[in-house]
Amino acid sequence: MLDINLIRENPELVRKALRDRQDDPAPVDSILALSEKRRAVLNQAEALKGQRNAVSKEISKMKDAAQRQEKIEAMREVGDQISALDRETAQIESELHELMSRLPNIPDERAPYGKDDSENVVVKTVGEPRAFDFTPLPHWDLGPALDILDFERGAKLTGSRFYVLQKAGARLQRALIAWMLDLHVRQGYQEEYLPFMVKTATVFGAGQLPKFADNLYKDHEEDLYFVPTAEVPLTGLHMDEIMDESALPRYYTAYTPCFRREKMSAGRDVRGIKRGHQFDKVEMYIYCKPEESEAMHQKMLADAEETCALLEIPYRVKQLCTGDLGFGARLTYDLELWAPGCNEWLEVSSVSNVGDFQARRANVKYRPADGGKVRFAHTLNGSGLGLPRALIAVLENYQQADGSVVVPDVLRPWMGGADVIAP
RNA sequence: GGAAGGAUGGCCGAGCGGCUUAAGGCGCAUGUCUUGAAAACAUGUUUGGGCAACCCCCAACGUGGGUUCGAAUCCCACUCCUUCCGCCA
Numbered sequence: 001m002l003d004i005n006l007i008r009e010n011p012e013l014v015r016k017a018l019r020d021r022q023d024d025p026a027p028v029d030s031i032l033a034l035s036e037k038r039r040a041v042l043n044q045a046e047a048l049k050g051q052r053n054a055v056s057k058e059i060s061k062m063k064d065a066a067q068r069q070e071k072i073e074a075m076r077e078v079g080d081q082i083s084a085l086d087r088e089t090a091q092i093e094s095e096l097h098e099l100m101s102r103l104p105n106i107p108d109e110r111a112p113y114g115k116d117d118s119e120n121v122v123v124k125t126v127g128e129p130r131a132f133d134f135t136p137l138p139h140w141d142l143g144p145a146l147d148i149l150d151f152e153r154g155a156k157l158t159g160s161r162f163y164v165l166q167k168a169g170a171r172l173q174r175a176l177i178a179w180m181l182d183l184h185v186r187q188g189y190q191e192e193y194l195p196f197m198v199k200t201a202t203v204f205g206a207g208q209l210p211k212f213a214d215n216l217y218k219d220h221e222e223d224l225y226f227v228p229t230a231e232v233p234l235t236g237l238h239m240d241e242i243m244d245e246s247a248l249p250r251y252y253t254a255y256t257p258c259f260r261r262e263k264m265s266a267g268r269d270v271r272g273i274k275r276g277h278q279f280d281k282v283e284m285y286i287y288c289k290p291e292e293s294e295a296m297h298q299k300m301l302a303d304a305e306e307t308c309a310l311l312e313i314p315y316r317v318k319q320l321c322t323g324d325l326g327f328g329a330r331l332t333y334d335l336e337l338w339a340p341g342c343n344e345w346l347e348v349s350s351v352s353n354v355g356d357f358q359a360r361r362a363n364v365k366y367r368p369a370d371g372g373k374v375r376f377a378h379t380l381n382g383s384g385l386g387l388p389r390a391l392i393a394v395l396e397n398y399q400q401a402d403g404s405v406v407v408p409d410v411l412r413p414w415m416g417g418a419d420v421i422a423p
Numbered sequence: 424g425g426a427a428g429g430a431u432g433g434c435c436g437a438g439c440g441g442c443u444u445a446a447g448g449c450g451c452a453u454g455u456c457u458u459g460a461a462a463a464c465a466u467g468u469u470u471g472g473g474c475a476a477c478c479c480c481c482a483a484c485g486u487g488g489g490u491u492c493g494a495a496u497c498c499c500a501c502u503c504c505u506u507c508c509g510c511c512a
Contacts, residue, residue: 042473046481053481056493060441068492075492242433242470365470373477374470 001360002103007031017106020113020322027099034096045085052078102211105357107322108331114321127314129338134401138341139392140272145403146423161276168421173391175414177255180282180307184384187303189253189284194233196256197224202236205362207328217259226259230283231381239362245369249288249296273388280387286380293378297353300382301333304349307384310410313397314338328357341396346389351382
């Protein structure tokens, strides 16, 4: 959510943000009009309420019954007017809120301008792709050959885009999750186990509602949403709270499955396990003061990079252009792991500075130690990392000519010491 | 799923139609006193909105409606919490 005062004071800044994101700037004008109307109606209502409060006080002190009755009649009239104005205000506010909740965040001035993901900027590339003396297989061949990945049974159980991991495949994913959580704890994050189903207000707070309802799974009977990312419950953790300044920054990490309908991505990435309706992810999340969020962003990026580096898989860092930036993000770095089998860079992490955008939605504030006015916190989120793709990268980079897969050093303690996955 | 009780400020807790934004206590902040601290005393201590304005005004006692000139207080619905029963990994 943007600050309505910012929109009123600098509407052109907001229009530009929308244009840079390849969105329509028109809602800004509707918002300005509604906001003016709201203030006009509110002023009328408040003047009448002030009058009513004063007269009610008089009535309570009046002795003369006739005079008293006269005032009561007059106030009955005023009361009706107030109700009408209150209804009008509520109507205007609900329209205003609807429009405001669909406005994306304003990109940081450092975010490069670009129309879509083709204009993202590669910031750096780390590590050399391994030289193979055989043709590396894509994971959708490698996995079934090792009998650790079963697409047919996934489809049988649920449908397309679902799969079953078996034996060392299932364990390798669990090893990655456990290793990454432990790594993030060492990096200073506090581990959380969170609900995988959340209520509407929680999803709204993180920014997925109302605009992205299409992409969410929902239990309509209970009015609960399945989390599309741990970012949602992690944002909700401090919803409607005012923290002491000394409590910031707060670092969280959590593993959750993620559920996404991916309606808009139907037809993309249909082979393999790159894009499914259910996937696992370990997430990092930080709440901090505005003035430290840039430093926190750099820390989180470094922490996500460390995850890639320790796996000893080539990766690159991209800065997202304005046209590809997520709804709530001001500035985002994507991390991509090289996958020699499917021959592409796989996005495994998105590290974003959200500014106060989610904090405004979820009402997360802090009280400055100097006794100043309460302020909205800043929030940052980043994957560390998305699971199916990290799994793909491990399998494809560590495969050998005989079809086996070497277990990366860092994961061996979680694989019962095994150094190789063989058929 | 059934039954009972409950939800008030950072915390505890009173209020049960107008004198209540809210008694009292705790905590916290500032001041007086003190060599310093403690104690004592004094003062202050919510959030959001309107406004040029921390002058003032409006709103908020779980949430949403209703009754009334006026609601923390009365009525209705809902949510959550606690306890007991049932079911269950």
